[in-house]
Amino acid sequence: MxxxxxxxxxxxxxxxxxxxxxxxxxxxxxxxxxxxxxxxxxxxxxxxxxxxxxxxxxxxxxxxxxxxxLGVLPDGVRLFDRLSGAELLAYHGLLRGMDPAVVDQRARELLDVLALADAGRTLVVDYSAGMKKKIGLACALLHAxxxxxxxxxxxxxxxxxxxxxxxxxxxxxxxxxxxxxxxxxxxxxxxxxxxxxxxxxxxxxxxxxxxxxxxxxxxxxxxxxxxxxxxxxxxxxxxx
Amino acid sequence: MALTQQQPTLRQPSAALFVRLKLRVLANNMRGKSWRIALFVLGLAVGLWWAASAFFLLAAPGFTDNVDAAVLASALGGGLLVLGWALLPLVFFGVDETLDPARFALLPLRRRTLVTGLVAAAMIGVPALAAVVATSGLVIAAALLGGWVAAVVQAVGTVAGLILCIVASRAVTSAFATMLRSRRVRDMAAILLACVAALIGPVQIGVVALLENADWQRLLGPARVIGWTPLAAPYTMGIDVAAGRAWAVPLKLLITAATVAALLWWWSRTLESAMLGAESAGPAKAAAATSDSAVDQLFPRSMPWLPRNRYGALAAREARYWWRDARRRAGLITFAVIGVVMPVMVNVSSGGLSGSTSPVMISLTMVFVGVIGAASLANQFGYDGSAYAANVVAGVPGAVELRARLMAFTTYLGPLLLVIAAIVAAFLREPADIGLMLGSLGAAYGSGLAINLFVSLHGAYALPETSNPFAINAGSGVAKSLLSILGLIGATAVAIPIVVVTALVGGAPVWLWLAAPAGIAYGVAAAWLATYVVGDMLDRQMPELLQAVSPNR
Known part of the structure; x- marks a missing residue:
């Protein structure tokens, strides 16, 4: 290349x-x-x-x-950061053509495992740098x-x-x-x-x-x- | 944590350093990019052309040796100029943030140094140059009327006026940026903005009246009053000397100085919060967790018709963004105000003389409103910035993407356009015309969407990642205006059949009934067709589009 x-x-x-x-x-x-x-x-x-x-x-x-x-976590690229963590995951899941019920279940698991569930409805733009990386990773992994x-x-x-x-x-x-x-x-x-x-x-x-x-x-x-x-x-x- | 030490005396940089920095940034922006140079030259030419016409208009009273006309020209011209500098950035152009105040947050600069430096840097640019050229016409007028003393006084006034213009535009945009960022005051900001935009109304009436009845004497009184307000005080000084009122000069200087000082104080207050805002977006709000599932959280409750699939997710995300993104929200609010005020003003003032408004005029103003409304989408991908990468990685089909975006935007604009039609119909006391209005709006809005889909793909440009919703990059300012003008012309051209039909059949009752369904069907068809054509182009250009909207890091 x-x-x-x-x-x-x-x-x-x-x-x-x-x-x-x-x-x-x-x-x-x-x-x-x-x-x-x-x-x-x-x-x-x-x-x-x-x-x-x-x-x-x-x-x-x-x-x-x-x-x-493919799942991708780009660097130096913004997420759609005026969504909350859960909303962002739902967006990525549906964008990948996943079933809404599966998206809900996996999103909850990912947020729990990555310790992002406490953030609730906080918008991603207000997350710390580390939290942004984690939610980005969750988005990359969501569709397995x-x-x-x-x-x-x-x-x-x-x-x-x-x-x-x-x-x-x-x-x-x-x-x-x-x-x-x-x-x-x-x-x-x-x-x-x-x-x-x-x-x-x-x-x-x-x-x-x-x-x-x-x-x-x-x-x-x-x-x-x-x-x-x-x-x-x-x-x-x-x-x- | 406290770090105390004997501080060496720090030398504060002079304003010239800021000016050099701005010139350097401007030059570097253009280096090796010939289209940017071309745009800059074009912007310079257009600005100077306007400035030259204004120059001759303002200097004319000097040649005709008419002091009254000079008072009118200086007071009204100066007032319009200052008002324009203060308000137009809010509505149209955005303020040039080549030197973003947030970049200076970490440097040990006194506030005074920063403010003077930024003001000095703001004087570099096409708008400031055009203002100087235009208002120097007044210096010529003063010289011809009152000799060199008047000319010198007028020159001082012109410079003071320029400073006033710059400080006013900075203060107003900075204050509004801070307000719109905070969600608690966004409703108040909307009302304030409405008031500010409503101020354009009286000015418009004044200009229309000025053009229609050439009774200059009647305007002399108001012009004298305006000459004593901060709006035109600096610009009328030299003319006062020429008219034998030299005693007014120190008073007007005082008025100007006090206004500039007040605006500077206001600006430096909001500047500080703008700088802080860039560092942290404020404390994370105590966000209550909800029991809703992730998908339910994404979809707004007010849009229950959206399917839970890719199209629905795109539309839901866009709908949330039109409200949560301060930049987009500012666009929506300003359109809401312009959309109501503009057609009411035009129709009332044109119908005020003849008694009733012609259907063609109603149709035309509605076409204008519809086209302006759709123009908010001209850089829709630029609003996303590099976040658009998510859609590229997921490989979203272009047509689905565009249809979802149009759907989300129309969720806001559709009701707004209905309300505008109702308000205008109520103002004109012509409820029967509402069908014609809706038809014209529908056709124009749909055509505008279609044209702006093309513009948004081929003319996409990156917006700076700042918290100021009115900020644009210096180079792209010209490009932005040029593209929106092209989009407006194109959309009006596509929508013109409905005006033609209205002109041909006039106020025939059949057309009053048929206009709404026909116009709306026309608009829907145009937009639908465009999603297919542009969607196909988008499928082939996704990475290039992403490059275009990603800010250079």
Whole structure:
């Protein structure tokens, strides 16, 4: 897949093969093209070249079937935040063509499990950042997709909520689902993922199972080496 | 938590820094985007054209050596200008928030620095330039009538007037933004806005009277009075000198200064709450949990006919948004006021002379109301912003999406249009004309919806994510006006058959009965057809539309 913005090439040919049933981590520094890649993969952004396949369905030529199998939590995208949590879930459920009774039952369960039931009729716009992530995740999972694509699911989430989200995702993968998520938090990726891809400057630098990528070292060391970060000398910022 | 330390004296930035910042932001907005430059140039040309015509109109009394005419021109022209600056942003254009006050919330700026900086920055822009060009006509008039002393005084007055205009527009929009955001006072805000818009009425009567009876002497008295109100005090100073009333100048300066000071104080009060509002949307309300199921909560009780499926969910969400989103609510409220006041004014003032209003005039004004009503949808996807991604990910069929949106909007506008027709009919004491009114409204509203579906897809643009419902980006201000004008013209063109038929058959009783069903059927057919055609286009352009309405981060 390739995407250019004006003169800047955001994603210069990314080819990812995500095995079904894997817990896939997409790592990269800010501006590496993670969000662009994931947006193209789920049908939010039209690629200049290439395409994306979800369990045999082309996202760009057969969007209806492909999108039915997908659950998405985009990053930096607003929810319809002038609805309450329950209303938002009902909206997403019906939008996916689900039966109203099933929507009601799953919405109640999701709100309970994610500890959002207490918010009652508070509008999502008044939620905290962590609560917004959780309700977004609930919307992505509501229709029981076969593949969930999460962009920065752990950003701005408190440790208790993060633990709960990890549990839910873990159970989901154990039950046969597939998860792709982007992050730049090494600990989370190391703890959860079966497969890892490291992305920088619009291309994939390393890819494989977690053990293949990190080898004997820690994932953080590999990441910094691949991305090419600088090491501090201790001289700069002396005034701070 | 308290952090105390010896503070180094902080140097406050000068107003020039804000001006440079604004110029830089404007330039960066246009960098590499030729269509934005083109729009900017177009806006500049239109603004300057208007300004030039106003310039000659205001300078004319100087050439004809007519002091009375100069008093009229300065008082009425200045009054209209200040009133326009204060009120038009509320109704039409939105205020330029290139420098959003909320962005400065974390910087250690004194309120005085911030306010002067923002005022200085607000002077950069096409409207301010046009106002300066137009009112400098008065300086010419004063110079020709009263020599260079009058000209200098008038120049001072013109600058003071510009400051007054800018401060008034900022204060009014800022105050209304704060009000509309809080739900408790939204009803009060609606009433206030109605009063403000009703002020446009008397001005309109004045202009119509001015044009119809050329009895200038009768207007001289009111003009002198207006010259003493803050509306026109700065603009009449030089003319006063020319007329030998130099003693009035210090008094009028005082009036202007006091008004500016009061408005600045008001603005800085509301500015502070606007800045705070951006940081936190206020304490989460003590929201009572309900026993209703999630789906029941989504669907408004007042819309029991909606099916519990994809179409119903879209319509229910849209219906909730038209009330919960301050931006959309502001649009609805202003339309409600304009929709009632405008046709009453036009029909009463045109019928006032001839005794009865012609059916064509009634039909035309109703077409105008219907078209304006539908114009609220011209950027319907822009209201959603990046939240529209949810519909893209779910792969909603375009025709279903559009039909649901029209349904939800009509739930508000339909009853409103009925009420408008009833009020206008009552005002004209012509209850028999209500069929004609409903027919014209229905045809115009339906055509407006059809045209605005095209506009909303092909002309979608992102709105800034601010809490001010009147805010738009500087660059898109021109685009917004241009698109809405195109939409208005297009919709009127589509709706014109009903006016033509009315003109041909006149007040024939058959048509008075037939107009309502025929017009409404015409409107429904136009809107229905458009949902299919535009829905098909939408299916192919969903990601592009999402890009267009997502604000650049």
């Amino acid at each position: 390739v995407k250019r913005f004006d003169a800047k090439v955001a994603v210069a040919g990314v080819n990812l093969d995500v095995p079904a049933g894997s817990f896939y981590g997409l790592l990269g520094p800010n501006g590496a093209g993670k969000t662009t890649t994931l947006s193209m993969a789920v049908g939010l952004l039209r690629p200049d070249a290439g395409t994306a396949w979800v369990l045999g369905h082309d996202v760009w030529s057969d969007p209806v079937r492909a999108k039915a199998l 997709p076969r593949l969930v694509v999460l962009d920065e699911p752990f950003e701005a989430v408190d440790p208790v909520s993060a633990a709960r989200i990890r549990d839910i995702l873990h159970r989901y993968v154990t039950g046969g689902g597939t998860v792709i998520f982007s992050s730049h938090v090494m600990e989370v990726v190391e703890r959860l993922c079966t497969h890892v891809a490291i992305m920088a400057e619009g291309t994939i630098k390393r890819v494989g199972t977690l053990d293949e990528v990190r080898g004997e070292r820690s994932l953080e060391d590999v990441f910094v080496e691949v991305v090419g970060g600088r090491t501090a000398t201790g001289e700069e910022l002396a005034w701070l």
